[in-house]
Amino acid sequence: MDMDKLVSLCKRRGFLFQSSEIYGGLNGFWDYGPLGVELKRNIKEAWWQDMVRGHDELSTPAGAPEAYEMTGLDCTIIMHPQVWKVSGHYDLFCDMMVDCKATKKRYRYDQIKGRWAFRKDQVGTGKPPVFVTTVAEEFDADIERRALKYFNLRSKQADQLDLGELMSLPQGISAQHGYFESETYYDAEGKPALTDYSSDTPLNHVLAPEANEVGTLTEPREFNLMFKTIVGAMGTEEDAAFLRPETAQGIFVNFKNVLDSTRVKVPFGIAQIGKSFRNEITPRNFTFRSREFEQMEIEFFCHPNASRKWYEYWRDRRMKWYTDLGLAGERLIMREHAADELSHYSVGTADIEYAFPFLPEGEYGELEGIAHRGDFDLRSHMEGKLVKNAEGCLEVEMVPVEGKPDKLRPKHRGSGRDLTYRDEVTNEKFVPHVIEPSSGADRATLAFLCEAYYEDEQPDEKGEMQTRVVMRFHPRIAPIKAAVFPLVKKDGLPEIAQEIYRKLKAKFSAFYDEKGAVGRRYRRQDEAGTPYCITVDGQTLTDNTVTIRDRDTLEQWRVKVDEVVEEISKRVM
C-alpha cells in the first residue's frame, strides 16, 4: 500500500489534517477531521466498552487466572511536579545533550567523561592541553588510548602523557569562564597552560568521543522531553509544572482513592483514556510519532504471586482485541522483549506491533506495550524515586545533602503515604504488582486506517473496469455505519429515504445523499468506509422493501423498511 495515497485520502475525505495548517502547520501535531474523529472515537469507545464497561467481573474470562474487576478514571493532564520526579521521568526527560559537529553524533552530557591531557615535551611551547573525552565503559584505558593517538605518541611513549583528573565535560563555558579557570590544566611549572580566556573557551580544546580533531562539540543543551508549563498567573520558575508524558501516573497516585471509594478488591484494573505530551526530538511518519497524543492505559493490580500469569493474560487479551477489530493477518505481531531489553523495573514486556507501510520492509511499529512493572510504581510513590542497586534490587536513589557531603538524602522524595494493600480475607499486606497494557489511540487509529485502505477493480455502468478505493473498516469502528439513498430524486423516493435516515441516525452515525448518480454515491461511501448503503427504489413503493448494499462484496439484498434499523444495528454493534 502506498502511504502517500492514504495520506492524501485522509486529507481529502477529512480523516486527518495537519494542525494549524493555515499557518504552515506545526511539527508533530495533527487534527482529526469529521470522519477521523468518528473513527478514533469508535476505537476509544470499543476499548472502553470491551475493557471496562462491558467487562464481566462475575466470571473468569478465557485465559484469566480468576475473575477480576475493572474500573475507570480520568485524571488531570497537569499534576504535582513531584509525580514526575518520583516516577523517574523528570531525570530521564530533562537531559543535557551535546552534539558533535564532525561526527553528527549526539551524546548525553552525563555520559561523557574526560581528562585534560598534555604532552610533556610540549610544555612551554604554548601548545594548549586537550580535553580528551570518551563514553566508553573503561574511561581510563580509552582516554589514554585516544590521547596517545591525538598527540601522535606510541603506547611505549605513554610516560610522555600527562593526564588530569577524570571529570565531566565543562558546561556553560562560553558565557562565563569561571568553570574553565578552576579546572584549567596546569603545566609542569605550575603555570596555567591556557591564559587567554577572552578569545578562547574550553570547548575549543575538547576532543569529542569519536572525533579526530578538537572543538567539534556544541555546548551542553537542555533537552526537555516533557512539556513545561507554569501554574499560576504570576508563575515563576518555581511554579513550573509539566504536561503528563503518560496517563499511567495519574492512576498510581489515585490508587488509594479508588480502593477507598469503590470496594474493588485485588485483582482489579483501573483504565484511563487521555492526552499525553512528549517533546519528541523527531516527530515523523504521519501521526505515528506525535508530540500530543492519546493513550488508552490500564494499570492492573494483582498479587505478586500471580503477576506472571496476569501478565500473560493481558498480553494475549490485548492482542485478541486488535485482531477481533480487523487488524488480523501478518502485519500485526506480538513481540516479547528480550531480558536485556527490559526496563530496569520490568519482569516481562511484550509489544503489539504493526507493519506500517511507511516502515522499511520487515519492520514493525509499536501499537501497545504490555509491561509487567512489578511493585515499582506504587513503591516509588511511597518511598521516592527508585534505582537499581549493585545487587539488582530497587532502592531509593540517594544524593549528598548540600553542604554536608557525607550526609545523604533521597534524590526525589515519595509521598510517604502507605499504598500497600491489605487482603480483607487473609489479612495479608502487600504492595500489589502492576501489569500495564498501554495502548496508543492515535497509533491504533493509524493502523486501522492503513489496514482498511484497499483498492480493487469494479465495473462501471458500461462494464469497464474502474479502480475503486474502499476503506474496509470493521463495521464497529467505521465512522459512518450506513448511508441512505433514494435511487432517483423523484416519485416520492427521497421522502421515504429521509424517513429511514432519521430512524438510523437516532441510533448511530448515518449519512443521507440524494445527489447525482447512485454509483457515484456508493463510491463516495466506499472511500469513507461506510459498510452499508440503503437504497430506496421503485420496488419500495409496491412492497415496502429497500436494498442494502455491502461495501466489501457489493452484494445487495432486500429488507422490509421497518426492519432496516434492526438489520443494520445487529451488523455494526
Add this chain to the structure above:
RNA sequence: GCGGGUGUAGUUCAAUGGUAGAACGAAAGCUUCCCAAGCUUUAGGCGAGGGUUCGAUUCCCUUCACCCGCUCCA
C-alpha cells in the same frame, strides 16, 4: 539536531522574470430505476517573511511544513 529532496486549487500534476492551466474532486441545476467518465453553470491556488528587479509563483536568503537517510525513541 544533521544532510539531501520537495512545497502551485480539496487531491494529483503542468507552465512561466510580465500576477497561472489541466484532470479528478466539490457546489448548483438538468438528466438518470443500481455501482464514479450524459449535459450546463459556478467556486477555488503559487506555504510564510525578506531581498534582487521597473516587475518575482519563477532568482537569492531566512523561516515553516512534508518526504528520504542519520540521530533519538523512558
